[in-house]
Amino acid sequence: MKPIFVTRSSMPPFEEYIDAIRGLWESRWLTNAGSINEELTINLKGYLGAENFLLFSNGHMALELCIQALGLKGEAITTPFTFVSTTQAIVRNGLTPVFCDIDSTRFTIDPDKIEPLITENTSSIVAVHVYGIPCDTDAIEKIAAKYGLKVIYDAAHSFGVSYHKKSIAQYGDISTFSFHATKVFHTAEGGGAAFKDKHLYDRLRHLRDFGLCPGGLDADEIGANAKLSEFHSAMGLCNLRYISKEILKRKVISEHYDKRFKTFKGLQLFPDISGVKRNYAYYPVVFFDEFGKTRDEIIESLKKHDISARKYFYPLTNEFSCYKNVFCSAETPIARDIANRVLCLPLYADMTEDEIDVVCNIILKS
Numbered sequence: 001m002k003p004i005f006v007t008r009s010s011m012p013p014f015e016e017y018i019d020a021i022r023g024l025w026e027s028r029w030l031t032n033a034g035s036i037n038e039e040l041t042i043n044l045k046g047y048l049g050a051e052n053f054l055l056f057s058n059g060h061m062a063l064e065l066c067i068q069a070l071g072l073k074g075e076a077i078t079t080p081f082t083f084v085s086t087t088q089a090i091v092r093n094g095l096t097p098v099f100c101d102i103d104s105t106r107f108t109i110d111p112d113k114i115e116p117l118i119t120e121n122t123s124s125i126v127a128v129h130v131y132g133i134p135c136d137t138d139a140i141e142k143i144a145a146k147y148g149l150k151v152i153y154d155a156a157h158s159f160g161v162s163y164h165k166k167s168i169a170q171y172g173d174i175s176t177f178s179f180h181a182t183k184v185f186h187t188a189e190g191g192g193a194a195f196k197d198k199h200l201y202d203r204l205r206h207l208r209d210f211g212l213c214p215g216g217l218d219a220d221e222i223g224a225n226a227k228l229s230e231f232h233s234a235m236g237l238c239n240l241r242y243i244s245k246e247i248l249k250r251k252v253i254s255e256h257y258d259k260r261f262k263t264f265k266g267l268q269l270f271p272d273i274s275g276v277k278r279n280y281a282y283y284p285v286v287f288f289d290e291f292g293k294t295r296d297e298i299i300e301s302l303k304k305h306d307i308s309a310r311k312y313f314y315p316l317t318n319e320f321s322c323y324k325n326v327f328c329s330a331e332t333p334i335a336r337d338i339a340n341r342v343l344c345l346p347l348y349a350d351m352t353e354d355e356i357d358v359v360c361n362i363i364l365k366s
């Protein structure tokens with residue numbers, strides 16, 4: 001049996017990609033907002049129903065530069081149950097992350113716990129639609145309006161998700177996406193930001209290009225290099241043509257897993273939240289004591305068969321050693337408990353039924 005990885009990048013037909021990049025040998029315009037980049041920007045803006053949209057070199061830089069563009073200061077209320085990028089983007093902007101516990105069903109920031117964390121220094125809420133599960137956007141945005149806070153959603157996992165018939169990209173002030181190779185839609189490396197305020201457009205383009213002024217002789221902002229190349233953009237153009245098929249294939253696999261697991265006690269599967277159109281980005285399972293085996297025992301059994309499931313997201317970001325003695329995960333006990341129990345099972349578009357059954361059999365019988 002071949003190794004089974006937690007995910008596997010989907011690829012467009014080879015010839016289609018070659019066709020998309022062929023013109024680059026003539027134009028020699030390989031990056032710095034070239035024509036393929038512009039075309040992908042328009043296509044993604046349409047697909048996501050975004051008022052404004054820009055591409056970035058990766059999801060992390062999209063988030064980091066969006067926080068910078070909003071000029072946020074002070075404290076950002078956020079979740080520790082996420083990939084380290086979310087917290088790093090906050091801290092690298094000089095903001096203090098204030099960790100809020102998560103809801104035990106959605107695994108996203110618990111709105112009931114936000115208000116007690118608000119101080120006169122709070123400027124924003126940086127929430128994550130983890131695994132593509134929408135946050136309780138109504139509740140979050142009500143609180144934000146009451147206190148005049150900006151809302152940024154790290155929507156890295158949420159490409160193609162809609163909530164209450166509205167694209168996930170239309171919530172909050174800004175939503176940022178990852179187009180990394182491991183994502184439902186990818187550009188190999190890449191990211192994007194959807195945002196409501198059109199004034200951010202020029203500012204983000206500027207920050208994405210070193211903060212350089214026209215002519216390149218001055219920089220009036222401390223920017224970064226976060227542009228997406230034409231090769232990456234071409235991968236996106238091709239992959240976007242297949243996004244519905246990609247999501248459908250993942251749905252079939254997820255439903256096969258559901259069928260195998262749903263009668264077993266002690267397993268918490270993907271939440272059934274009304275109004276959510278899913279993208280099937282991840283297949284997280286939470287293993288409770290009643291199941292009889294711990295998450296870590298299951299990882300070991302899978303490993304023996306060359307299957308790599310991943311502990312997304314353990315440890316919590318407030319436990320990372322770069323924040324040693326700064327934050328305390330005891331303040332977010334639900335997040336800590338879920339992080340100790342959750343496992344993301346292999347999921348990718350061309351996963352076979354046999355492969356799913358091998359994974360399930362090991363988990364259920366080991």
Ligand code: T4K
Nearest residue numbers: 005006007008009058059060083085156178179180181182
């Ligand atoms: N916010 C959140 C909430 C995020 O989850 C992320 C990224 C970000 C922000 C930042 O977005 P980016 O700056 O990354 O665009 C992966 C990804 O690198 C990362 O994008 C992702 N989240 C995170 C959750 O997972 P690893 O370290 O687990 O990936 P890796 O290299 O171990 O790959 C996992 C499996 O995927 C491999 O075993 C095989 C498969 N794979 C991997 C690569 C790199 C492929 O099939 N093709 C590939 O090219 O981090």
